[in-house]
Amino acid sequence: MRAQLTHSLTYRYEAPVQLGEHRLCLRPRAQGHQHLIEHSLQITPEPSHSHDLLAASGDAIQRVRFFGPTDALRIQASSLVVTHPAAPLLDCFNGLEPPLPYPRRQLNQDLLGALEGWLPNGQHDPSAVELAQDALMGSNQQVLPFLHQLMEMIQDRVKYTQRHAGPAWPAGRTLRERIGSCRDLAMLMTECCRSVGLPARFASGYHLADPAPQSYDLHAWTEVYLPGAGWRGFDPSAGGEITERYIVLASSSKPDLTAAVCGTFSGPPGTVSELSWLIEAMVESESGQDHEPSLIQAA
Template sequence: MRTLIIHRLTYVYDAPVSLGAHRLCLKPRGLGFQKLLEHQLSISPEPSQQQELLAASGDEIQRLNFLGTTDRLSFEARSCVETRPAPALRSCFSGEEPTLPFPQNGLNPDVQGALGGWLPNGQHEPSVVDLAQDALMGCNQMALSFLRQLIELIQDRVKYTQRHLGPAWPAGRTLRERIGSCRDLSMLMVACCRCVGLPARFVSGYQLSDPAPERYELHAWTEIYLPEAGWRGFDPSAGGEVCDRYVVLASSATPELTAAVSGTFSGPRGTKSQMTWTIEAEIENKTPSPGSTLIQVNQREG
């Protein structure tokens, strides 16, 4: 599936400010089951220095520096992305599906960091450990069965809701509140997977639903590393594996490193800023027709 995505963000300050360093995760992933055909980034005011960096996850990020003062900062990222379905998971394994826990010495060293502090003696939030243990019951230590049951339990015990402000909650808080946004559910799944030795990381991007919702928002899900299959996406908010209607912007062991825009500013005491944003997505049908979908929506992170 080929999609043109236009992501705009504008920050307005009520007094002239000096902009500090900014970090952008607005360039979609260009590898694996996702091909980046074109990407254009417009920034106003123009930065004095702009660098592209390759993150540990393999995603490209931009780092910006500015000179002078301004009362407005805007970004427009135009990306043409082609996605394709991943192979069926069971077809990736030469024998039976992987069993849990994976032996740490058998893991690729590149994915060790995605265990995020997992320790054999189980130093985790007790409620998260309990949820992971419940998901293990009846799955015979099989990884795919565990993931399926874990998603079912998360959906049963935590009510999905939109939460537009603030970082992802710690997994223990999400379980206590019994409610959470897509980023909260994703971090809960990450924590549970790490409890049983499954490398897991947080993903931010776009979910191009069919049919399209009234309002699109940034979405979050989880990627799990499975031997012989590699990194594969699972969405605890939607209840299953991701498909070719998901577009990855960035992934990381910690969600704050996937923010679309992060940075600082300095100005007169009490200076406030206001952010507005929109996403447009034009999806090309596999059979060309006049019915390409053009969606313009206010963007809020779920």
């Protein structure tokens, strides 16, 4: 798949403010099954300082600083991305996949951070552990049946809903409320996978569905590390493995580190800010013709 993406965000402030440092995760991943052909970033007001960095996850992140007051911040990221289908997982395993739960001693030490629980004491949420155990019972302790059984059970127990504001909910709250956004379901699946020894992390990006919807939005899913196959994406909101129509922006063991834009501002007490955004995607069809772009705009 070949896609031209434009992601625009505008922050407006009711009074002039001083912008703090901002962290931007708007550059699509450039390795693996995804290739970044072109990328540009326009920021108004122009930053007084900007530098790229390689995050712990391997993603390209940009940090910017500003000088002087402003009543608006405008960011526009334009990217041309080409994606390719991943090799079938069964071909990667070659019949040598060990049963679950995975023993930690067989994992690369670099992956241990993707096994930790999110409770304050570092333990896994008991409700997520229970859900994972239920999925194990119906999968004969095999990894692919477990992942598909887990996604099926998440969809059965949690109703998907859109929720644009706020961080991802802990797994226990999502199961208790029986409702959640894509990032809530992704966090739930990540926690369940970790509890059975599968390294897992939170991923954020775009899902350019076919046929194209009337609007696109940021999306979240889970990446699971599978020996012989590497990091592979699974979308509990859709109930399946991700395809070449998913474009990754950022992934992390901590969901808040995948936010497209994260920063601060200071101004008069009680200053109100307002965010509007627009995501536009032009996807090349199988015949080589371009689809009409899909948009999302919100205030």
